[in-house]
Amino acid sequence: MGLLLIPFNADHSIPLRRAPDVRQACTEAYGPETEDTPTEPYIASLRGLQGIIGAYEWRKNGVEIPALGARIHPHYGVFAPIRGEYIGLVNDAPLPELTATQSVAFDIGTGTGVLAAVLARRSIKRIVATDQDPRALACVRENLTRLGLAAQVDVVQTDLFPEGRAALVVCNPPWLPARPSSPLEHAVFDPESRMLRGFLNGLTAHLEIGGEGWLILSDLAEHLGLRTRAELLSVIDAAGLKILGKIDVKPHHPRVSDTSDPLHAARAAELTSLWRLTAK
Numbered sequence: 001m002g003l004l005l006i007p008f009n010a011d012h013s014i015p016l017r018r019a020p021d022v023r024q025a026c027t028e029a030y031g032p033e034t035e036d037t038p039t040e041p042y043i044a045s046l047r048g049l050q051g052i053i054g055a056y057e058w059r060k061n062g063v064e065i066p067a068l069g070a071r072i073h074p075h076y077g078v079f080a081p082i083r084g085e086y087i088g089l090v091n092d093a094p095l096p097e098l099t100a101t102q103s104v105a106f107d108i109g110t111g112t113g114v115l116a117a118v119l120a121r122r123s124i125k126r127i128v129a130t131d132q133d134p135r136a137l138a139c140v141r142e143n144l145t146r147l148g149l150a151a152q153v154d155v156v157q158t159d160l161f162p163e164g165r166a167a168l169v170v171c172n173p174p175w176l177p178a179r180p181s182s183p184l185e186h187a188v189f190d191p192e193s194r195m196l197r198g199f200l201n202g203l204t205a206h207l208e209i210g211g212e213g214w215l216i217l218s219d220l221a222e223h224l225g226l227r228t229r230a231e232l233l234s235v236i237d238a239a240g241l242k243i244l245g246k247i248d249v250k251p252h253h254p255r256v257s258d259t260s261d262p263l264h265a266a267r268a269a270e271l272t273s274l275w276r277l278t279a280k
């Protein structure tokens with residue numbers, strides 16, 4: 001279907017009989033403010049259009065987040081928090097004692113802002129949420145405003161860390177070290193583990209003494225032979241960090257039980273973990 005091309009007018013209407021009205025969905029995906037916004041008639045693949053329509057529905061309907069008792073509305077191209085198990089880990093892990101007196105947390109690579117929202121609901125007084133992607137920044141602001149949490153969270157566009165230190169620094173990097181094939185895959189694939197390594201290597205410089213870094217990571221990459229556990233442990237050690245604990249959860253999304261999935265064996269063995277790290 002990627003080879004089936006559809007003509008569009010510049011206003012995103014489709015000049016074909018009985019074509020659906022996808023103008024709103026396309027406007028949200030391309031955004032009035034980006035360089036990608038078409039100003040002339042154009043063509044796009046049916047597969048691309050399906051992605052745009054799917055994202056429009058996710059944004060409109062939102063994703064129910066039990067830990068928040070509310071819905072998070074992902075924007076087109078922003079990592080959607082469909083797999084709830086990692087959110088449960090952040091909701092349930094014991095907060096570092098230091099947060100009782102220094103109630104500041106960073107959420108590195110915030111995406112929709114779901115983890116920042118969970119921390120805000122867990123009564124962290126001030127949160128700084130970062131991302132590099134302008135779509136994510138717009139998305140997190142909208143979600144936090146909708147949840148009434150915007151005053152607790154500063155949203156900052158930066159590469160990894162904001163200025164300063166925090167008692168708790170949370171990061172859920174893309175779980176697979178592989179090259180994205182399109183800009184939309186940057187939230188899923190982390191080429192050469194750049195974000196994972198950047199987070200680990202920069203963590204001690206951004207943690208208060210006695211603070212904790214929470215790394216959220218699935219071991220799917222290990223089951224696929226893309227990273228070894230020894231490599232991960234060696235990066236943690238070389239970054240001057242020690243492991244305080246690890247809380248694991250088994251994913252429960254539908255693909256885990258899909259035996260026709262070529263990655264079934266790896267998915268069935270997968271664990272998602274919250275690694276509690278601190279400076280050595």
Ligand SMILES: C[S@@+](CC[C@H](N)C(=O)[O-])C[C@H]1O[C@@H](n2cnc3c(N)ncnc32)[C@H](O)[C@@H]1O
Binds near residue numbers: 112159
């Ligand atoms: C896997 S998503 C996680 C999103 C969200 N924290 C969650 O748990 O649902 C990773 C996020 O990190 C962002 N990101 C990737 N590289 C980054 C960097 N160098 N600095 C800041 N954010 C980055 C991506 O744009 C994406 O929103």
